[in-house]
Amino acid sequence: MSRNLSCSQIVAEAIGIEMERDERIVVLGEDVGAIGGVFGATRDLQRRFGDKRVRDMPISEMAFTGMGVGLAMAGYRPIVEVMFADFIGACLEQVYNAMAKIPFMSGGTMRMPMVLKTAGGCIGSAAQHSQCLWGLFAHLPGMKVVTPGSPYDYKGLMASALEGEDPVVYIEHQSQMSKKAATFRHGAEVPAERYTVPIGKAAVARQGRDLTLVTLSACVEQSLEAAETLFSEHIDVEVVDLRTVVPMDIETVAGSVARTQRLLVVDEDYLSFGVSGEVVARVVELLGTTAVKQVGRHGNPDVPVPAAKTLEDAVLPRAGSIANAVRRMAAAS
Amino acid sequence: MSNRPLIEHFQAMVRMRLFDEICMEGFRSREIHGELHTGIGQEAIAAGLAAALASVDALVSTHRNHMHALAKGVDPRALMAEIFEKETGLCRGRGGHMHPFDRKTNFSATGIVGSSLPVALGYAYAFWIEEQPNVGVAVTGDGGTNTGAFHECMNIAGAWKLPFVVVVENNAYAISVPIASVLATPTIAERAAAYGAWGRKVDGRDVEAVADAFAEAMGHARSGKGPAILEATCQRFQGHYEGDHDTYRTREEKKRMRAEDDPIALARGKLLASGEATEPELDAIVGESRQRYGAMLAAVRADPSPPAKEFRRFLFVA
Numbered sequence: 125m126s127r128n129l130s131c132s133q134i135v136a137e138a139i140g141i142e143m144e145r146d147e148r149i150v151v152l153g154e155d156v157g158a159i160g161g162v163f164g165a166t167r168d169l170q171r172r173f174g175d176k177r178v179r180d181m182p183i184s185e186m187a188f189t190g191m192g193v194g195l196a197m198a199g200y201r202p203i204v205e206v207m208f209a210d211f212i213g214a215c216l217e218q219v220y221n222a223m224a225k226i227p228f229m230s231g232g233t234m235r236m237p238m239v240l241k242t243a244g245g246c247i248g249s250a251a252q253h254s255q256c257l258w259g260l261f262a263h264l265p266g267m268k269v270v271t272p273g274s275p276y277d278y279k280g281l282m283a284s285a286l287e288g289e290d291p292v293v294y295i296e297h298q299s300q301m302s303k304k305a306a307t308f309r310h311g312a313e314v315p316a317e318r319y320t321v322p323i324g325k326a327a328v329a330r331q332g333r334d335l336t337l338v339t340l341s342a343c344v345e346q347s348l349e350a351a352e353t354l355f356s357e358h359i360d361v362e363v364v365d366l367r368t369v370v371p372m373d374i375e376t377v378a379g380s381v382a383r384t385q386r387l388l389v390v391d392e393d394y395l396s397f398g399v400s401g402e403v404v405a406r407v408v409e410l411l412g413t414t415a416v417k418q419v420g421r422h423g424n425p426d427v428p429v430p431a432a433k434t435l436e437d438a439v440l441p442r443a444g445s446i447a448n449a450v451r452r453m454a455a456a457s
Numbered sequence: 458m459s460n461r462p463l464i465e466h467f468q469a470m471v472r473m474r475l476f477d478e479i480c481m482e483g484f485r486s487r488e489i490h491g492e493l494h495t496g497i498g499q500e501a502i503a504a505g506l507a508a509a510l511a512s513v514d515a516l517v518s519t520h521r522n523h524m525h526a527l528a529k530g531v532d533p534r535a536l537m538a539e540i541f542e543k544e545t546g547l548c549r550g551r552g553g554h555m556h557p558f559d560r561k562t563n564f565s566a567t568g569i570v571g572s573s574l575p576v577a578l579g580y581a582y583a584f585w586i587e588e589q590p591n592v593g594v595a596v597t598g599d600g601g602t603n604t605g606a607f608h609e610c611m612n613i614a615g616a617w618k619l620p621f622v623v624v625v626e627n628n629a630y631a632i633s634v635p636i637a638s639v640l641a642t643p644t645i646a647e648r649a650a651a652y653g654a655w656g657r658k659v660d661g662r663d664v665e666a667v668a669d670a671f672a673e674a675m676g677h678a679r680s681g682k683g684p685a686i687l688e689a690t691c692q693r694f695q696g697h698y699e700g701d702h703d704t705y706r707t708r709e710e711k712k713r714m715r716a717e718d719d720p721i722a723l724a725r726g727k728l729l730a731s732g733e734a735t736e737p738e739l740d741a742i743v744g745e746s747r748q749r750y751g752a753m754l755a756a757v758r759a760d761p762s763p764p765a766k767e768f769r770r771f772l773f774v775a
Contacts, residue, residue: 150586176586182616184609187575191613194579194593197558197565198515202579221569222576230558231549232771234565266772289774 127314131278132164132301134314138282139166139203141318143173146201149286151178152188153205153241162207163243163301185215189240193222196238201286209244209257209295223291224266236291239282240267245297245342245392246440251428254298256341259391259398261293262369268292268323269369273300273344274311277367280321288323297342309348310365326373328380332362335386335418335450338377338403340366343390349443350450359454369399374406381407381416386457388420388449390441395423418457422449461508464734464742466664467724469507470500472746473524474721476533479754480523480554483541484699488758490542493554494521498694501720502626503528505667505689509675511591515563515580517573518596520555521626521693522566525596529564531557534753543760550763551771570631571604573597574623578610581621581684592620592678600631602645611684615652618683622674625686626661628693633705646688654684661689662720692718 129137143149151166157180160167170178181188185206192204206212212219219240227236246254261269268290272278278296285292305312310329329344330351339347344365351361362380366372381387387407389400400421408416422441430436441449477495484493496503503524510516510529518525526536531547539546540554547557555568563580567573574595581593601607602625614621625645629636642648649656655677659670667689674685692714696703703711728734 182609182613184613186606187578187609187613190572190575190606190610191579191582194515194517194576194581195583196579197560197576198563198580198583200583217569217572218575222567222572225556226558226565227774228771229548229552229556230565230771231546231551232774233548233560234558235774268773 127316128304128306129275129314130164130302130304131275131296132161133167134275134278134305135165135282135296136160136167136169138279139286140169140172142283142286143169143177146286148199148201149177149203150195150200151203151205152181152191154181154183154207156180156205161205163296163298165241165296165301166205185211186218189215190218190222192238192240193218193226193236196236197226197234201237203239203241203286206240206242208253209242210252210255212242212257219267220264224264227290228266235289237289238291239285239294240291241294241296243296243298243301245299246429246436247298248433248436250431254429256295256393258295258340258369259393262399262402266291267370269295270323270367271295271341271369272367273297273341273365275305275308275314276311277321279314280319281323281367283318284320284323287320292323295341299342309345321367323368324371324373326367326376327365328362328376329365330361330363332360332384334360334384335388335453336362336364336377336380336384337388337390337450338364338366339390340369340399341392343392343441343446346441346443347390347446350446353443353447354450359450361450372402372406374403374410377403378407378410382411385416386418386453387416388422388453390446390449391421391423392441393423394426395421396426398423418453420449420453422446461668463665463724463728466504466668467721467728467739468742468746469504469528470664470721470724471743472750473500473503473527475746475750476527476537477523479537479750480540481699482754488541489554491553493699494697495695495699496521496524498714498719499626499628499661499691500524501664502624502661502667502689502691505664506624506671508668509672510594512562513589514592514594515577516594516596517577517580518564518566519570519573519598519601520566520568521598522555522557526557526559526564530562531559531564534757537753538757538760541757542762543757544763545760571597571601571606573601574606574610578614578619578621581614581619585617585619590679592622592675594622594624596624596626598631599625599627599629599636599645603631603639611648611652611654611686614684615654618681620678620681621684622678623684623686624671625688627688627690629690630693630697630705632697644688646686649686652684654686655682656686658688658690661691662718662723664720664724
């Protein structure tokens, strides 16, 4: 039976369980304390663990992201919340030059068990509050990048991020934060007890024979919805949820493509120089050019997310546009 | 006051200078194959920090960090090997001269100007929640005080009275830009008032003055009164980096600073004038230090480089 929590409640539950287990976990961020996060993903944590372990920070992202780096080097396990992924411009320096590089630059003598938690994806707030940016983080070496797309993974990936020794960027999808677990097609059951989901392992969210659709985050649900429609049209789509972008479980993807010989990558992030191109390249490297009959990509066509709904719908992958992308491939095959 | 006898400061400064002169040799020979920033001329500031720093205090330094590392007690042999890109180095040759990290002494650095402050503030926050009387110390150049991070960190530290000390090595130039031309106020130290912080400007050529002022700043931070800004003025004798054409300073200016602003010469003069030491005694300190670091260099040169096949190692723990 699903407990039917919202995803933000599930994230807060995961963090709370880990904070009970490990006193070294502290949470820094804007509005994470008294109101429990603008998306509610740190709700009740300040009340339970005090205002030193769960701290409302001033609007000083560069300072508090770097504080996370210092806290990690001092032996803590900080969660630093950057409210919207779009705000990373205010603190990327500490993320990619310090958090991500110090374990390497120190020759393994410094550990960086820090979780940079942020919310990406679009809920209609236009160009500066709608970006995914997981491709950006993934491009920069030294960070694991996790992108849960189901209630089960929101909890399990947070537990893994907080128990590991490496820096992790944990990207929630804004549109899923208030969505109830029972409404999900995939991973709706969330046990009350602690469990982990391994970082670096993709999941086959739906089995199918005709085409491998690789996706992540909220596009998993959109793709599963599309797959249901397509099944009634006799197109049987296998949906692979990457779950984590770094490290990328290309073996699971390639195993599926080896069977279906058709690959479509659906990514809400910008299309070029990102996750979709990376998946295609790695599949071809692994399987060779003759193993794949068709390759397609469907993502944001490299434009800022527009304000008007008509324009937003034109640039972001949704169940309808995903189904159309598959239909185009089927027609061309 | 935790000040040391001037003769000990003198020895520390001599060693710091010789250490950086050895690095310059490694730069000329291309054994150090990238950028190199030396602190020659700025020894009195680093040496002045040593006495008031406990090993549990954290120090986060800059691109010009060798002397701060030595002041914090980082093993000079491991530091030199790191700068010379050796597998035996502090960071097994992965960090190099701008990125030394030493867990044992809570020492680290960043090559990005201004980025030392947030990290040191993280340590300060850790000490604060543990209610430990330790301090997070950030060193920055004058240029770094013009970053947004400087304001953000000072404000946070002031708001919550965190044990945070910022040492500003004001060597008058942000690479080529005279700092006076890009400051809104005559001093950097006076910004302390905006953050409810302790602030002081000190002659950074005078090791005793630096040591006294730094001890006071640390005492302020340790006692829960909040952050401190110590601005220490100095001259950087070399260019911003080795190989800098340094056309922004005149020949006369550079000649004058070496003649008048050398902290080691100033300390020597004081020691001789007070009768605390004789010329031969001071020369012996220099000779002993030269021998010590010469032998160290020979040993470092014989160390292995990191094996090429290990280029991915240490990216992730698991």
